[in-house]
Amino acid sequence: MSLSVDFMGIKLKNPVIVAASPLSGDGDMIRKAVDAGAGAVVTQTIANEVRHNVRPRIAANSLGMQNIELYSNLTLEEWEREIYHVKEKDAVVIANILAHTPSEMAYIAKKVERFGVDAIELGISIPHGEGVELLISDMQRLYNLTKMAVDSVNIPVMVKFSPNVSNLTALAKVVEKAGASAISAIDTIRSILGVDIDKAKVMLPTYGGYSGEGIRPIALATIASISQAVKIPVSGIGGIENYKNVIEYMMLGASTVQLCTSLIMNGYGRINEILVDLENWLERKGLNSLDDIRGQALSSLKSFEEISIEPYIAKVNGICKADDCSKCVKSCMYGAISIKNDIIVIDDSKCTGCGLCVSLCNKGLLYLDW
Numbered sequence: 001m002s003l004s005v006d007f008m009g010i011k012l013k014n015p016v017i018v019a020a021s022p023l024s025g026d027g028d029m030i031r032k033a034v035d036a037g038a039g040a041v042v043t044q045t046i047a048n049e050v051r052h053n054v055r056p057r058i059a060a061n062s063l064g065m066q067n068i069e070l071y072s073n074l075t076l077e078e079w080e081r082e083i084y085h086v087k088e089k090d091a092v093v094i095a096n097i098l099a100h101t102p103s104e105m106a107y108i109a110k111k112v113e114r115f116g117v118d119a120i121e122l123g124i125s126i127p128h129g130e131g132v133e134l135l136i137s138d139m140q141r142l143y144n145l146t147k148m149a150v151d152s153v154n155i156p157v158m159v160k161f162s163p164n165v166s167n168l169t170a171l172a173k174v175v176e177k178a179g180a181s182a183i184s185a186i187d188t189i190r191s192i193l194g195v196d197i198d199k200a201k202v203m204l205p206t207y208g209g210y211s212g213e214g215i216r217p218i219a220l221a222t223i224a225s226i227s228q229a230v231k232i233p234v235s236g237i238g239g240i241e242n243y244k245n246v247i248e249y250m251m252l253g254a255s256t257v258q259l260c261t262s263l264i265m266n267g268y269g270r271i272n273e274i275l276v277d278l279e280n281w282l283e284r285k286g287l288n289s290l291d292d293i294r295g296q297a298l299s300s301l302k303s304f305e306e307i308s309i310e311p312y313i314a315k316v317n318g319i320c321k322a323d324d325c326s327k328c329v330k331s332c333m334y335g336a337i338s339i340k341n342d343i344i345v346i347d348d349s350k351c352t353g354c355g356l357c358v359s360l361c362n363k364g365l366l367y368l369d370w
């Protein structure tokens with residue numbers, strides 16, 4: 001049994017990649033990620049011009065974080081030394097690069113290839129500063145930039161997607177047509193973390209990108225849509241906290257995953273925990289490789305029109321004495337759940353089969369077969 005995967009023709013010892021961020025902001029940090037067991041590391045976005053970061057630029061809440069970081073503070077030339085430093089360790093390094101025009105793209109792509117990176121990720125979907133997010137929605141510009149990167153180098157090119165677009169599958173097909181070897185998704189989501197109501201002031205001084213647990217459902221939907229639209233491999237990013245999240249992404253078609261916020265919040269030890277748990281899970285399931293689960297859940301994902309209206313209703317599996325929990329009773333909008341003689345009872349004539357109570361029951365006592 002092995003966690004190794006083939007991604008864009010590159011053999012990775014495992015599918016867990018450290019995503020572009022300050023965690024991969026220089027050679028020393030990338031080496032730490034590699035030592036922690038990452039299958040590969042994507043550099044912080046490398047641009048042709050250095051723009052110094054503002055302060056403050058990161059704020060978190062219980063579901064994730066908003067950041068207004070732009071990109072690496074190191075120059076393109078300085079990255080040569082950093083990448084050399086990492087490649088001494090024989091690590092798989094993917095350079096995340098930002099360019100605004102095809103000629104700039106060719107210039108940066110060729111340079112990072114010469115520095116020795118294994119692949120390139122186009123970081124063209126950042127939701128703050130720069131206005132590059134507009135770029136990813138413009139099919140012709142996206143095609144031209146991707147094609148230029150692909151034609152300029154002999155290493156694989158992956159394009160990083162934002163969920164902040166309305167024509168996602170059409171855009172995915174455009175980058176596939178332009179010769180990209182993979183698509184990664186998602187970048188952060190345009191956000192305002194919150195307002196300090198005593199000071200009447202936003203938490204960070206401009207719109208930023210939201211990441212972490214809170215964005216996972218959006219990212220999963222993006223990955224499923226892209227996987228269904230194209231044949232090239234997909235790298236899932238967004239709110240990955242544990243091995244179960246990795247499996248979710250893979251079952252929706254991802255070949256690799258990328259982690260950022262959970263590593264910032266919990267440290268690199270999280271990588272090894274995920275790898276050990278993934279191995280144990282594969283063993284428990286009697287599977288040899290993650291290839292066996294890729295895309296498995298996609299067949300359960302239908303278009304809305306395909307879903308039939310069946311007379312499903314919720315059932316209690318055994319007996320629930322409610323104890324100190326009455327989540328299902330409180331949340332059933334149709335008043336179908338009550339406590340009678342200290343046990344949970346569902347009134348079949350009132351249950352509309354909405355399914356909410358089933359997803360809320362932490363003890364797994366409620367079910368609805370669909």
Ligand SMILES: Cc1cc2nc3c(=O)[nH]c(=O)nc-3n(C[C@H](O)[C@H](O)[C@H](O)COP(=O)(O)O)c2cc1C
Nearest residue numbers: 019020021045067123186187211212238239260261
């Ligand atoms: C502080 C911070 C800085 C980031 N910097 C970059 C970056 O330089 N380039 C990039 O493509 N994505 C960047 N990202 C986005 C992440 O790579 C990733 O797409 C996003 O955070 C979602 O994954 P997560 O929920 O695991 O954090 C950054 C995210 C954070 C939180």
Ligand code: SF4
Nearest residue numbers: 332351352354355357
């Ligand atoms: S499935 Fe919906 S309607 Fe039926 S009991 Fe549960 S919450 Fe109420």
Ligand code: SF4
Nearest residue numbers: 320322325326328361
């Ligand atoms: S949500 Fe589950 S555990 Fe809580 S009262 Fe209902 S059936 Fe019992």
